[in-house]
Amino acid sequence: MLFIVRSVAPRLGRQKRYWIRPAHVLQKTKFPAESGLSSVDLRSRSNQYHIEQMADNATARLLGSSSGNDTLVGTRPSTKLPSWRDVQQWVSGEAFYSVQDIRNSFDLAFATKDLNNTPSESEIKDLMKTCLNTYDRTSLAFETNEDGAGSLIDALELFRRRGINLTHIESRPSLLDPTYSFFVSFQGTLQDNNVRELVNDLIRHTKNVTLMGTEEVPWFPRKISDIDVFCHRTLDAGSELKSDHPGFKDQAYRERRKIICENAHRHKFGEPIPKVDYVEDEVKTWGIVFDKLQPLMRKFACKEYNDVIPELHKECGFTRDNIPQLEDISQYLKAKTGYIVRPVSGLLSSRDFLNGLAFKVFFSTQYIRHHSKPLYTPEPDVCHEILGHVPMFANPEFAAFSQEIGLASIGATDDQIRELARVYWFSVEFGQCLEEGERKVYGAGLLSSFGELEYSMSSEPQLREFDPFDAGDIFVTLLQITQREKIGT
Numbered sequence: 463m464l465f466i467v468r469s470v471a472p473r474l475g476r477q478k479r480y481w482i483r484p485a486h487v488l489q490k491t492k493f494p495a496e497s498g499l500s501s502v503d504l505r506s507r508s509n510q511y512h513i514e515q516m517a518d519n520a521t522a523r524l525l526g527s528s529s530g531n532d533t534l535v536g537t538r539p540s541t542k543l544p545s546w547r548d549v550q551q552w553v554s555g556e557a558f559y560s561v562q563d564i565r566n567s568f569d570l571a572f573a574t575k576d577l578n579n580t581p582s583e584s585e586i587k588d589l590m591k592t593c594l595n596t597y598d599r600t601s602l603a604f605e606t607n608e609d610g611a612g613s614l615i616d617a618l619e620l621f622r623r624r625g626i627n628l629t630h631i632e633s634r635p636s637l638l639d640p641t642y643s644f645f646v647s648f649q650g651t652l653q654d655n656n657v658r659e660l661v662n663d664l665i666r667h668t669k670n671v672t673l674m675g676t677e678e679v680p681w682f683p684r685k686i687s688d689i690d691v692f693c694h695r696t697l698d699a700g701s702e703l704k705s706d707h708p709g710f711k712d713q714a715y716r717e718r719r720k721i722i723c724e725n726a727h728r729h730k731f732g733e734p735i736p737k738v739d740y741v742e743d744e745v746k747t748w749g750i751v752f753d754k755l756q757p758l759m760r761k762f763a764c765k766e767y768n769d770v771i772p773e774l775h776k777e778c779g780f781t782r783d784n785i786p787q788l789e790d791i792s793q794y795l796k797a798k799t800g801y802i803v804r805p806v807s808g809l810l811s812s813r814d815f816l817n818g819l820a821f822k823v824f825f826s827t828q829y830i831r832h833h834s835k836p837l838y839t840p841e842p843d844v845c846h847e848i849l850g851h852v853p854m855f856a857n858p859e860f861a862a863f864s865q866e867i868g869l870a871s872i873g874a875t876d877d878q879i880r881e882l883a884r885v886y887w888f889s890v891e892f893g894q895c896l897e898e899g900e901r902k903v904y905g906a907g908l909l910s911s912f913g914e915l916e917y918s919m920s921s922e923p924q925l926r927e928f929d930p931f932d933a934g935d936i937f938v939t940l941l942q943i944t945q946r947e948k949i950g951t
Contacts, residue, residue, distance in 0.1 A: 819868025850906030
């Protein structure tokens with residue numbers, strides 16, 4: 463197995479799989495109910511500080527927004543406030559309303575109100591504080607000691623005995639032994655004695671109990687539509703360009719990207735992906751990149767990548783004079799491996815990106831690099847996403863491995879996310895493999911960059927044995943973008 467040092471990465475041989483699993487199990491923490499836990503230790507994610515922040519933010523946006531009602535524009539306590547009906551209309555258009563727990567809370571609250579009445583600002587804030595607080599419940603995962611329905615029944619009896627109501631339960635076969643892993647959510651927090659006693663019961667009667675509702679565990683999507691909540695939280699790129707970006711001084715280019723990003727921002731799960739009518743300069747830029755990479759891909763890309771290219775030509779218009787539409791690609795991948803494409807307006811955080819992979823969602827930009835430097839881009843663009851990532855997501859084994867990394871990110875700590883992101887970087891993004899004894903490339907960061915691709919296949923990189931757990935710990939100094947520009951994208 464090979465480990466390539468520099469900005470190119472190791473390989474995962476197809477003869478051997480690595481399954482990445484969260485390591486945050488309760489047995490590694492001091493949790494027994496009889497121990498003197500402080501109020502800080504017991505505090506759940508629904509602590510007052512976070513709830514107040516969310517409520518303040520939502521109330522401020524509501525009172526400063528316009529939803530077709532002039533009284534909502536710039537309203538403050540001294541002016542006319544919105545009615546409950548106006549509040550209901552505004553809430554139903556927000557991304558957080560797609561989260562079922564939140565939607566149910568708001569729907570129940572509005573059902574008890576006279577929608578024609580006008581609430582005070584404090585009443586609106588109280589509503590937000592109540593309905594956005596979805597964390598007064600606990601989520602955890604555990605594995606049964608034996609295979610079979612009886613062991614699950616025994617585990618669920620522990621919940622009944624402690625008087626705890628389950629709100630969600632799901633299961634999946636364990637990857638390492640013939641048992642099942644269960645994920646459950648239930649009403650209550652660690653501040654409740656019966657919840658603490660339940661967790662101690664589970665530790666004694668099941669294994670690998672993993673608490674997922676503590677303050678240290680950030681929010682994560684429970685179902686695929688929850689992804690709408692964080693898709694707008696981009697870190698970089700999008701319509702805002704840095705001064706050293708090739709398109710920074712091109713106002714027409716910036717306006718074009720802004721429109722594309724706004725369409726991606728408004729997209730919601732279940733809707734068709736907005737079509738982009740690419741202009742002549744954009745198609746020409748795509749064609750230059752396409753022509754530069756195609757001979758290199760035929761020579762250096764792995765068999766799984768090259769095998770799918772003819773299908774992409776036929777099904778998605780994968781040609782030099784046409785930039786494929788994400789909707790066509792999404793339908794194609796869904797039929798092949800169950801993956802779908804979700805448009806985004808820029809770079810997501812590692813946590814959000816990996817959480818999406820858990821639901822077989824691949825995030826992709828739709829804008830393209832500036833035409834003045836077609837073989838260089840300072841951020842992921844449609845060339846990187848489509849030429850680099852898409853073909854490999856049509857391979858079932860690769861798609862399954864990518865989802866495993868995503869599943870491991872659900873409920874993971876910040877440190878674990880950093881480790882998983884490095885594993886992703888050294889495999890999905892910059893991975894190589896051996897094919898009949900010959901090195902080949904499957905990482906999207908290499909396949910979409912002629913400079914990195916040529917370098918990675920030269921004799922210059924240092925090669926080491928690769929282990930995913932070592933990759934999660936290793937510190938690698940990557941080339942700066944300005945240095946990488948010298949050798950291409």
